[in-house]
Amino acid sequence: QQQVKQSPQSLIVQKGGISIINCAYENTAFDYFPWYQQFPGKGPALLIAIRPDVSEKKEGRFTISFNKSAKQFSLHIMDSQPGDSATYFCAARAYSGGYQKVTFGTGTKLQVIP
Amino acid sequence: NAGVTQTPKFRILKIGQSMTLQCTQDMNHNYMYWYRQDPGMGLKLIYYSVGAGITDKGEVPNGYNVSRSTTEDFPLRLELAAPSQTSVYFCASTERGYQDTQYFGPGTRLTVL
Numbered sequence: 001q002q003q004v005k006q007s008p009q010s011l012i013v014q015k016g017g018i019s020i021i022n023c024a025y026e027n028t029a030f031d032y033f034p035w036y037q038q039f040p041g042k043g044p045a046l047l048i049a050i051r052p053d054v055s056e057k058k059e060g061r062f063t064i065s066f067n068k069s070a071k072q073f074s075l076h077i078m079d080s081q082p083g084d085s086a087t088y089f090c091a092a093r094a095y096s097g098g099y100q101k102v103t104f105g106t107g108t109k110l111q112v113i114p
Numbered sequence: 115n116a117g118v119t120q121t122p123k124f125r126i127l128k129i130g131q132s133m134t135l136q137c138t139q140d141m142n143h144n145y146m147y148w149y150r151q152d153p154g155m156g157l158k159l160i161y162y163s164v165g166a167g168i169t170d171k172g173e174v175p176n177g178y179n180v181s182r183s184t185t186e187d188f189p190l191r192l193e194l195a196a197p198s199q200t201s202v203y204f205c206a207s208t209e210r211g212y213q214d215t216q217y218f219g220p221g222t223r224l225t226v227l
Contacts, residue, residue, distance in 0.1 A: 009154065034215070043118075043204050043218030044157070089156060093214075099164045100145065100208070101172075102216060106156040 004092050006105030013112050019077040021108045023090035026071065030092035034102075035064065035075050038087045047088070048075070080112045115140050118219035120205050126225045127195040135190040135222050137205030145208040146188040147172075147216070148180065150201040157204065163188055195226045 005024045013019045023033075032051060036044035050057045050064040050073065057064045063076040077084055090105040121136045139146065144165050149157040159172030163182040177199055179191040188207075192199060203222045208214040 006156075032214075036216075036218075041220075043206075043220050044216075045218065046215045049215075099162070099170075100214060101159070101162075102147075104149075104157040106154060 004090060004103050004105045006090050006108060008108060009106070010109045011111070013077075013080045013110065015080065015082060015112055015114050017080050017112075019075075019080045019084070019110055019112070021075045021088055021090070021110075022072065023074065023092075023105050024070075024072045025092050025103075027092070027094060027103075028071075029094040029096075030103075031095070032093040033064070033066065033073050034091050034093070035062075036089040036091060036104075038089065038107075040086075044089055077110075080110075082112045082114055085110055085112050117141065118205055118207055118217050120203075120219035120222050122222060123220070124223045126227060127192075128227060129195060129197065131195050132191070132193050133195070133224075135192070135203055135205075135224075137188045137190065137219060138186050139188075139205075139207040139217070140186065141207060141209065141217065142185060143207035143217075144185070144210045145214070146182065147206045147208075148178070148188070148190045149204045149206065150174065150199075151204060151221075152201050160190065160203075192224075197226050200224060200226045 034049035035047045037047040038044040061078045066073045118139045147162045148160040161180040163169045205219040206216045
């Protein structure tokens with residue numbers, strides 16, 4: 001029940017196109033849904049995050065869409081650029097026994113081609 | 115602030131050897147975590163700590179040990195290294211709060227031969 005399922009595993013998008021990465025979860029105790037961006041040889045870094053009481057959050061070219069009833073959320077990258085090429089992880093956080101635990105998806109490797 | 119620092123960046127171990135992966139954060143964060151990242155598997159939580167002197171197991175703790183004697187440091191100990199422990203290890207820290215951000219270190223790439 002702690003799983004977060006992420007798809008696709010890899011994605012190739014042309015420059016200027018829209019990149020879409022999807023995630024689904026089962027545990028209704030999750031209360032915070034961050035997306036992390038990871039460049040090769042680096043640690044993941046927070047990109048954007050959403051709470052379940054909001055259906056959409058936009059920051060620049062990055063948008064999270066959240067469907068609470070379907071237990072799904074997605075990351076949209078508008079006007080994708082070669083510099084966006086990275087691995088993206090969705091995640092979900094729950095509090096258990098007084099501490100927070102974050103469950104990560106398996107990652108999507110995005111390649112934006114010129 | 116340096117954020118979260120990890121040493122070493124790379125290490126090759128022989129089967130049965132031991133080593134300690136170091137992690138230090140200078141943000142005075144309460145929570146610290148150790149993850150391992152295997153190709154196509156995302157990040158798996160090994161151990162976490164909610165403060166100095168308090169640690170607990172995550173999803174994949176077998177073969178590892180941790181300690182937290184100070185707020186800043188959270189070393190991960192591998193005893194009797196095995197090839198299955200070949201992975202990239204990330205340390206992270208979080209300040210307690212509702213919309214906490216996990217800050218990750220740059221990782222340690224470990225190969226056990």
